[in-house]
Amino acid sequence: MSSWPSDELHPQAYRALVEGAPVVLYIDRPDELSTNLYTSPQIVDLLGYSVEEWMRDPELWVRSLHEDDRARVVDEHRTSNVRGERFVSEYRILAKGGREVWLRDEAVPVTDADGRVTYWRGVMVDITAQKHAEERLRASRDELRQMVDQRRELAQLLETAQEEERRRIAADIHDDPIQVMSAVDMRLQLLLERPERADALELAELAEELRSAIDRLRNLLFELRPVALDLEGLAPAIGMYLEHAAKDTGWTWEVDVALHEEPSAEARVTLYRIAQELIGNASKHANATRVVVDLESVDGGLLMRVSDDGGGFDPTAKPLPGHIGLTTVTERAELAGGRCRVASRPEGGTVVECWMPLGPTVEGS
Numbered sequence: 001m002s003s004w005p006s007d008e009l010h011p012q013a014y015r016a017l018v019e020g021a022p023v024v025l026y027i028d029r030p031d032e033l034s035t036n037l038y039t040s041p042q043i044v045d046l047l048g049y050s051v052e053e054w055m056r057d058p059e060l061w062v063r064s065l066h067e068d069d070r071a072r073v074v075d076e077h078r079t080s081n082v083r084g085e086r087f088v089s090e091y092r093i094l095a096k097g098g099r100e101v102w103l104r105d106e107a108v109p110v111t112d113a114d115g116r117v118t119y120w121r122g123v124m125v126d127i128t129a130q131k132h133a134e135e136r137l138r139a140s141r142d143e144l145r146q147m148v149d150q151r152r153e154l155a156q157l158l159e160t161a162q163e164e165e166r167r168r169i170a171a172d173i174h175d176d177p178i179q180v181m182s183a184v185d186m187r188l189q190l191l192l193e194r195p196e197r198a199d200a201l202e203l204a205e206l207a208e209e210l211r212s213a214i215d216r217l218r219n220l221l222f223e224l225r226p227v228a229l230d231l232e233g234l235a236p237a238i239g240m241y242l243e244h245a246a247k248d249t250g251w252t253w254e255v256d257v258a259l260h261e262e263p264s265a266e267a268r269v270t271l272y273r274i275a276q277e278l279i280g281n282a283s284k285h286a287n288a289t290r291v292v293v294d295l296e297s298v299d300g301g302l303l304m305r306v307s308d309d310g311g312g313f314d315p316t317a318k319p320l321p322g323h324i325g326l327t328t329v330t331e332r333a334e335l336a337g338g339r340c341r342v343a344s345r346p347e348g349g350t351v352v353e354c355w356m357p358l359g360p361t362v363e364g365s
Contacts, residue, residue: 024124028107030081030117033058037119046126048096066092066100084109084117090127102131151335169220180213234268238275238293245283251290258296263358270336271304271356274329278306278352281326286310286350301338301357312344329354
């Protein structure tokens with residue numbers, strides 16, 4: 001490789017190289033304040049100080065350091081000076097107008113023939129954009145981690161609620177229909193041993209008890225999952241549940257439907273469970289005379305609004321024992337990527353709105 005003739009390396013070429021680089025180059029004395037001997041003019045664009053200002057005030061660099069970084073950086077600088085070792089640090093510094101700038105500052109000692117440091121040769125690089133990007137990434141990562149933790153907690157809470165519901169249904173089956181049918185079975189066994197004692201009245205009583213147990217089992221099955229939910233869709237299933245609840249409450253009810261499409265099977269089950277919980281709350285706690293459920297397509301999802309004219313409550317108050325249904329509703333909706341909003345006041349009725357994504361479109365809907 002050929003070398004450049006020395007007469008072509010004019011000092012102006014070096015100056016153009018130094019002053020054209022996208023960094024600040026500097027030379028400092030090896031004293032305690034690192035008195036500046038040279039600073040390239042890029043300092044003007046970076047920090048707003050003229051070269052003369054930067055060189056004239058030996059303490060300007062220390063004063064300009066961010067207060068949260070100053071002690072650390074000064075200590076690193078002092079240690080580097082004492083040991084004659086490379087100085088490398090990332091820190092914040094305040095520009096002339098108060099703007100915060102992140103710098104990567106790196107300097108190496110230049111020594112004489114005896115090994116003594118004669119001056120420091122350094123470079124300051126603006127890494128503000130990089131630091132801001134790192135902060136955004138860190139914030140996004142923290143937000144994602146928090147979201148994952150919340151989803152995990154919601155899943156656990158929902159699983160606990162579902163397990164409690166299974167335990168309740170199992171207890172209901174054991175304590176009512178199973179007990180009744182066991183008693184019927186025992187009486188039938190006695191009649192089989194002494195058939196001559198059977199009479200029409202006793203058989204009628206046994207048949208009535210058996211029919212009652214079967215009705216209660218059907219009600220429990222309806223609570224678990226109505227067949228209409230799969231065969232007819234969300235609105236008919238909610239209507240059947242409202243009609244079922246009205247037998248005990250005596251309220252009037254209505255389902256208004258403005259859906260562009262039927263939600264997916266998974267979304268349908270979640271929305272039905274939410275409606276079931278809200279209707280159950282109105283039945284147990286609201287003393288309502290009318291309940292209305294609106295279903296409409298909104299923002300690419302389904303908005304379900306359950307309204308009652310009951311006693312209402314303070315949504316900001318701590319739930320009373322036995323009133324945890326709204327917590328379960330919110331958990332179900334958020335776990336499915338949705339949201340809920342509650343509007344209620346004492347003696348003013350309650351409106352609960354839950355929005356959820358529809359999920360994959362049901363074929364043929």
